[in-house]
Amino acid sequence: MWRSCGAGARAAVAHGLGRAPPTALCSVSPQDLAVPNTGWSAAMCEQFQRLLRRAADGSWRRIPSYRRGLDYLPEVVQMAVGVVTRPGPRLFLRSVDEEGAGFEYAIFLHASGHRTQCLCQLGPYLEGHHGFAHGGAIATLIDSTVGTCALAVAKASVMTAKLSISYLAPVPVGAVVVADSRMERHEGRKIFLSCHVRDTKRDTLYAEATALFIQVEDTKPPPAASL
Numbered sequence: 001m002w003r004s005c006g007a008g009a010r011a012a013v014a015h016g017l018g019r020a021p022p023t024a025l026c027s028v029s030p031q032d033l034a035v036p037n038t039g040w041s042a043a044m045c046e047q048f049q050r051l052l053r054r055a056a057d058g059s060w061r062r063i064p065s066y067r068r069g070l071d072y073l074p075e076v077v078q079m080a081v082g083v084v085t086r087p088g089p090r091l092f093l094r095s096v097d098e099e100g101a102g103f104e105y106a107i108f109l110h111a112s113g114h115r116t117q118c119l120c121q122l123g124p125y126l127e128g129h130h131g132f133a134h135g136g137a138i139a140t141l142i143d144s145t146v147g148t149c150a151l152a153v154a155k156a157s158v159m160t161a162k163l164s165i166s167y168l169a170p171v172p173v174g175a176v177v178v179a180d181s182r183m184e185r186h187e188g189r190k191i192f193l194s195c196h197v198r199d200t201k202r203d204t205l206y207a208e209a210t211a212l213f214i215q216v217e218d219t220k221p222p223p224a225a226s227l
């Protein structure tokens with residue numbers, strides 16, 4: 001059973017440390033899920049507060065996250081991209097409804113636009129070997145963290161072309177980890193990135209990865225999410 005966070009964390013986000021979705025313009029009222037819920041452990045809440053405090057000077061910002069991409073776009077934009085009659089793509093990391101069971105995460109984007117950090121708690125549905133997170137779950141976490149960074153760099157749709165991961169230590173189920181990603185170089189449509197997944201005290205390096213993302217035309221299938 002996870003310890004739940006206090007109301008203070010939600011209040012801190014509501015008071016401007018996160019970017020509120022333009023709900024007044026939306027046909028739906030999406031719920032921003034990158035905020036504490038009853039499934040967040042005490043460690044997850046504590047780290048989230050630490051990252052929010054760090055973001056208070058504007059050097060980082062928390063990126064809101066919804067169950068489906070495009071949910072938060074104004075209706076007029078939804079009509080332009082043709083999703084008004086059907087829901088936007090479901091975000092894989094948000095596919096488990098039960099709080100704390102799957103991925104609980106919040107991604108922060110550095111003001112440079114070239115760095116992302118994902119604070120993530122890996123729930124019991126992500127188990128592979130008994131007591132440890134599945135390697136595919138770690139890959140998903142890394143792909144989304146570097147993907148968000150690539151999206152910020154490209155300011156356009158991107159797709160994963162290559163992802164190379166070294167798994168260095170098993171991640172216990174329920175652990176809170178930080179995936180730290182940065183752009184290494186940008187050549188035309190190609191964005192090269194790196195990522196390190198560590199525990200919150202930076203004692204253990206669980207995984208390191210390199211990735212190549214390609215900027216794609218809007219007519220190509222969109223990525224799983226957008227900023």
Ligand SMILES: CCCCCCCC(=O)SCCNC(=O)CCNC(=O)[C@H](O)C(C)(C)COP(=O)(O)OP(=O)(O)OC[C@H]1O[C@@H](n2cnc3c(N)ncnc32)[C@H](O)[C@@H]1OP(=O)(O)O
Pocket residue numbers: 143144145147148151158159160161162188189190212214215216223224225226227
């Ligand atoms: C919040 C956001 C989170 C998003 C995270 C989730 C993102 C995803 O998981 S996306 C899903 C997984 N990825 C896919 O399904 C992609 C499948 N692949 C494709 O669709 C295409 O191969 C695609 C789009 C990557 C590239 O195709 P295309 O746009 O035609 O590029 P193409 O012209 O072939 O190549 C462009 C350049 O990239 C290079 N390149 C392309 N693919 C690769 C590759 N796998 N390895 C190395 N280089 C590559 C090419 O060599 C070329 O280089 P240069 O310009 O120097 O000659």
